[in-house]
Amino acid sequence: MSRTDPLIEGAFWQRQNEVIERTFLEAEQLHHLKETLDSVYSNVPFYKSRFEKAGLIPGDIRSLGDLRRLPFTTSDDLRAAYPFGMLAVSKEDVVRLHTSSGTTGKPKAIFFSRQDIENSSDLIARCLVMTGTGRGDILQNMMTYGMFTGALVMHYGAEKVGALVIPAGPGNSDRQISFMQDFGVTAFHITPSYALYISSLMQERGIDPGKDLSLKRAYLGAEPYTEETRRKIEYIFGIDVYNCYGLTEMNGPGVAFECMHKNGMHLWEDHFLMEIINPDTGEVLEDGEKGELVLTSLRREAMPLIRYRTRDITRIMPDNCECGRTHRRISRILGRSDDMFIARGVNIFPQQIEQVLMGIKGVAQNYQIVLESFDDITVRAEISKDLFDGNIEHLLDLQTEIADKIRAEIIVKPKVELLEPGALPVSEGKAKRVIDNRTM
């Protein structure tokens, strides 16, 4: 297989686990679920009391179908348990702490045992190998190192497959570009908003990201983004872009990942049980229906979580994938039930607006949604430098086009502000798209 072909069909990190027959997979899942339930019931007082309230003991869970009898765990539960309340092993057996910050209140403390670190690296390794990254690759890791899991977990996984990792972190964008040029970087791990920013910076510096660099692929995560944005990034850099999904509570990135077919992300079901629920009622939905992803960790030691509500909206894609992996896929994250906002009584995800903006010529990559009242949405979009022609009528037309197309998508007609390129804050981590100034 040629090194330049990233579609390395048949490349597996843990082949047996990845193509395991569903019946064996389910037997394995049940075994690990029981172990996990025993562990949390005996070691985590929070779970013991939750189970008792539900009138359950771990022995009552005899099949995977019984899972839905168990109560959910929410991020509020994790905050309430801060700092050590959710720990299922002794502190001496924990080797790492990550936190996942919320916008308000205490962070969530997430602990890793040595085996948890090992497992999370293996999951990332599966993800990298199935998209063609391995020995000989140079991976520039442009996610935030630190309390956020995004960078570190990727780092360990990439080293595990033998890639040369550049722990660049985000920011210092000119240095990022020099690294890519000087070391012949072949892959990078980045947020979509930062990827777009870097690409426009390269163009300003006279570098054609598609021709002047050795990049072959990028792994994009940490923020939900649209298919239009993926295509745009693939086009600008001349690379393959793979979607990844993860959350600190479940090891960080590498929970679900796209294979070379780029059609949904395989969620590693030997490590996580997944359910899709109606976020309002908690009812479990059928495969294929859109709802909130709920995950139960099957192999986490330090801090197993039962039916954890991720707040991420997606759907299960139950069909078999051509790559041969038996782990079901989830669609790209369609939004976070947290990010969803309501204007004029309509449920709106920022991604719907992003999708419209990315399809309009004359608009640059950065945007913001400002909510001042419950009736009005203001969309602030930067105009594209290259398409400015000095004609005010064209800008007025652009303004109307944006407003009309957004209304067609979300029913509500927004007020549109056109901004100078660079007017909005540049995100080097997670982009803040919605500014909610409303008061109840």
Next chain:
Amino acid sequence: MDKVRQVSVFSENKPGRIQKITGIFGEEGINILAISITSTNGFGIIKLLVDKCDLAYEKLKEHGFTVKLSEVLAIEMKDSPGGLHEVSQILSDKGINIENAYVYVVESRARAYLLVEVKDIEKAREILAGSNLNFFRHEDF
């Protein structure tokens, strides 16, 4: 007919944007000959006729402005009552529609230019070639 170019700058309608532009021009020794500002719906376009338009374009770009260089017709007129009327009469007779226009006064009470933006400048130039209009002269810069 000499070509005259203007610099167009996109700007959000907020305090300090013009001042930033004039500051850059001051530092670079660029002289503003004429300026026009149109604003609507929270943004505007500033059009500038300057003595060093390539330098102005480069410097504004360097400072992150969204800029465009484009050509305008610079039609000479008398800076006295009836001056604009004479010119606009000819344009109207020839069926040329003005998209945007502003004035550069070269010599007060004597001579000025009407800077005219039209949809198709090549065509306008052809149409006006045989008219009595005088166009921009280099020594005026």
